[in-house]
Amino acid sequence: MRVVDKYYKVSELAVLLSCSRQTVMRRIKSGAFGVVVNIGGDGAATDYRVSASGVNNYLQVDGVEVGNTFGIAARCVGELKRKATSVEEGRQL
Numbered sequence: 001m002r003v004v005d006k007y008y009k010v011s012e013l014a015v016l017l018s019c020s021r022q023t024v025m026r027r028i029k030s031g032a033f034g035v036v037v038n039i040g041g042d043g044a045a046t047d048y049r050v051s052a053s054g055v056n057n058y059l060q061v062d063g064v065e066v067g068n069t070f071g072i073a074a075r076c077v078g079e080l081k082r083k084a085t086s087v088e089e090g091r092q093l
Contacts, residue, residue, distance in 0.1 A: 006073050007049035039081045
């Protein structure tokens with residue numbers, strides 16, 4: 001059985017964590033959230049997704065848990081890319 005994890009956009013994390021997008025990007029680049037997926041492709045485009053489990057591990061020190069308000073549930077990177085693309089194109093999940 002595969003585990004389903006929820007993935008957040010940088011802008012969604014900024015809202016959830018009450019900080020700026022730049023702060024979230026600094027934390028992503030420092031590795032604070034663990035493994036981060038770039039679904040932007042091979043080029044210079046960056047469209048990062050951070051797993052809820054990575055965010056919760058980061059916040060565990062403060063005893064805070066992220067709710068289910070935002071994010072995309074996915075079992076693997078392929079499913080995440082497929083769902084994120086369909087959302088951006090206006091299709092329902």
